Every structure is written in C-alpha cells, then in structure tokens.
Amino acid sequence: MKKKGLLLCISMAIILVSCQGNPDQGSEGGDSLVSAVKPLKADLIQPKGTNVAERIAVPKGFERIPVENGSYEAYLRQIPLKPHGSKVHLFNGELKAKEVYEAVLDVDVGERDLQQCADSVMRLRAEYLYGKGWYDKIHFNFTNGFKADYATWAKGNRIEVTGNKVSWVKRGASSNSYEGFRSYLNMVFAYAGTLSLAKEMEHITLSEMRPGDIFLEGGSPGHAIVVMDMAYNPKNGEKLFLLAQGYTPAQEMHILENPANGKGNPWYNISFGDKLQTPEWKFTNEQLFRFYTL
Template sequence: MKRQSFICILFFLSGLSLYGQSIESRIAPPAGYVREKCPANSFDTYLRSLPLLPEGNKVHLYNGQLKKNQAAAYAVVDMEIGNRDLQQCADAVIRLRAEYLWSQKRYDEIKFNFTNGFPAEYKTWAEGNRIRVSGNRVEWYTTGCRDYSYKSFRKYLDMVFMYAGTASLSKELTTVPYAALSPGDVFIHGGSPGHAVIVMDVAVNPETRKKVYLLAQSYMPAQQIHILVNPANSLLSPWYELSSKATGKLYTPEWVFEKKDLKRFNK
C-alpha cells in the first residue's frame, strides 16, 4: 500500500509539471526583457495565465485530425474547441475576450455583432432568450429559462461563431497605432477570406525600452488556439519585435498583415 501511494504521488507531481504550465511560466521573454506588470484582474493577466498543453502536443482540428501546418505553432493552448467547424480565426479572438469577461461576471459587456449587424448580447441570452435566424432576418424569441451557467454560455458562443467573423469583428474594434500595441490587441483583416491573430503577451527591455510580443490564432478549419512561431526571426521566435516603423508588413506563419491592421477591444 505504501509503495502504491508513493507511485501515485510521483504521478501526481509529474502531472503538475506537465499540465500546470501557463504561457507566462513556460515561455520566457528573450534575454534582457521582462514582462510588463498588469493588474491581477486584467485581460492582459488572463491571457498570459492561460494553460498550455504539454510540450510536443500538436494542433488538432475540431474533428480530431491534425492541422496540416504544424510548423506554425510554438505551443497549444489547453482549451476545448467543441466538435463543430465553428471556432476559426475571429471566433478564437471572440472566445478569449468573452471567456475573460464571463470569468469577471461582466455580463453586460459580452456582446458581438453578427455579419449582418445584429447585436448578439449575452445577457439577453442568459435571461432566457434565444436567437432565430431565417435568411438575413435575425430576431430574439423567449424561452423563459434564465441561465447564466457555463454550459449555456458556450452555446451562446457557438451561435456567435456561426454568424460572426472577421468582417463583423473588425468593425467593432478600434484602430490603434502599432507603437501602442498591448496584450489583447488584435491584428485583423476583415473579409472573405480574412484573418485575425491576438496579442497574448508583451515584454519590455528596461534599458532600451524596446518591446516584444506573442501572437496566437485559430484558423480554418476550426482548430485549437496556438501560440505562433515568428517566421521572420527564428532566433527571437516565438516573440515578435515591436519595431520602430509604424507602417509596413507583419509576417505571421499563415497570413501577412499590415501594421495598420492593429485594433483593440474597448476596455
């Protein structure tokens, strides 16, 4: 019995070392850089505290198959994505923002527009209403079942994923200068096709004041959210350098953005 207990403890401790790692604890900033301080209840802290799957895990699609371009990913975020082809690029950004707000019980702020402009408000959903879509017509109808549970919240998100995208999300966000980049900001190109990646963390060199940042994405088909490698600088990867040039291109593994594509949620 004592031997079995000892083995169980070893397995437990090894499990902690494998599964207890967050973005902050596993991905160290480059030499000379330190993470910027941020409030404990901020979106910045939420993002850098997200758990990662153990090193060596590959990116999977919603149906369990492997993503074809595994070289794009540095690490995989430990978050379920459902079993439908819904949580793609803009949806992953929406997911992270909504999860943060839900965890803070800031229900009034969870609202995303469908591509046709319909405002899908979480609180309306949680108070017992559902959304009916018929062609381009969208309306609320009453079910009478008030439900703020996480299960209901995920169903709300799936509805949003189905009818929102880069085109709608890009209109909701506020454009910010590249030099002002901070965690939670989004590089987004709205359209069909379009793409979006989110800034997960920022570190600064105290002496030079130069900054570096991490990016994450989902893609098509729907797939696990993953931290991106830096295809333009393998020595700095997965970090990206915040260059002094306010214009130009940002090269990510599967999309090329303009620096002017940087936008922000209202905080």
C-alpha cells in the first residue's frame, strides 16, 4: 500500500491504515442499515448510457438539479462510464473483492498503488481544471502542509523530499504535457490524503450540498467519497444524491450502490439522519466538505 503523508511527521503505523476498513463500515459487520427515509425500490439503470446522466435515471417525480454548462458539476455528470456490467479492477489488474457498485468510471487507475480514496477525489478535480487550462488553480497540500501546485511543477520544477524536508528543485524545461500532469498527480497521491484534504477544504452543511462536494473523514483510517450528481422533487423539495469512490488498494472509481435501496437504485436521500451508511464506510451528517473556491 502507498504511504499517505510518507516521512511527514506521521508514524508508519498510522500511515499504513489510511483509507482502510472502518469499524463502522456497512459490509464488514458494522451496524445494521437504518434509513431515515423509505427505501426507493426501482431499477433506474439504463444499460446503454455512456455517462452518469445517461446511465442512471432519476426516480419518478424527481428531476436533476440545474447545473451551469462548463461547471465542475456538469463535468461530473458527463464523465464517461465503462460498459454496463463492467467490474472494478485494482491497479494490478485484480478484481475488487466486493461488488458494491452500480457503474465504473472510465478513468484509469494507474499501475501503482497510489490512486486510493482521497486521491480519486483529487484526480477528478484536477482533471477538470487541467482540461479547462486553469493550471494555476491546481494545487493540493501534503500532509505536512507543503503546497504542491501544478503551475510550479509545469515550469520544470520538481518536488524533492529529504526526511521531513520538502522543497522545489529545478529539473527541466517548462511543459504542460498530460504526461507531466499525471506525474505531478502521482507525487500528490504519494504525499497527500484524507488528513491533508480535511485541513484545506471548506466545511459545509447538508443543505448546501452540490455535486462535487465530498463526504470526508480525515484520519488513519480515513475515507473520502464524492457527490457525483443530485436530483430534487419540485413538489416537496426532497433531494437525492449519487456517490462515487476510489478505495484501498488503489482501484477504479465507481458509482456506489445504496444498500438500503438494493440493486438498481444508487440514489441516496439527503434526509439520511445522523449517519450516512455507504457500502464500505459510515460518515456523519457533519462530514461534508467543499473544495476551495475557483
């Protein structure tokens, strides 16, 4: 497993359990599922759909929330998915042990055990900004607080870690190549995680939720799951949301099923009560965060 916050004043014993199993996780013998709302039994999966919006329909009476064209919310909704029925693979080609998902994002996981839970969240955000050409807005903090910004990396600088010291070192010519961008992300994945994300993100309330927000428990173990899309009922204001995650070991990102609804309906109700029970982790209703403002 990769070392979250490696050599950055965090003990190895703590680092090695980052993003791993939580005593409260639903599919590992944790508390029984308790839903604050009536489960929505329905098959909403559209097998021919090629992205999130096309593959997962909304329940009867609901509409997808409006999002601005070109926004991060719209980007997440249009992320391509692998063909219906695809399985989640780990970085080494093995299959994920548990099928707790309804769809698999068509986003590579790399060939190293790096892109885990928090890394997957950062990957989506960074890919959106890179695609927009907003290089100066791509930055993440290491666990020790070091700011790793892509704009500095793209100027030919590289990050050097010596013991607990982290610094920039000039190594080459400027380049905004995608290959260089992915190398930058791998460095971020190696030294950032849920602990660092929790310190640099804005805490928000459930009533403020938008696609792109993150359910996040910073720690070792810790976990991060992204809100991929939302829907609402115009008659009563009821809101639903979809979740996607990466996990440990590094694996392809996937749209989570909702165990309370059963297969075919991955929507979660925003009125879930004090605890949000997902297939492999439990969050509180106060663990919702948002990335820095663009």
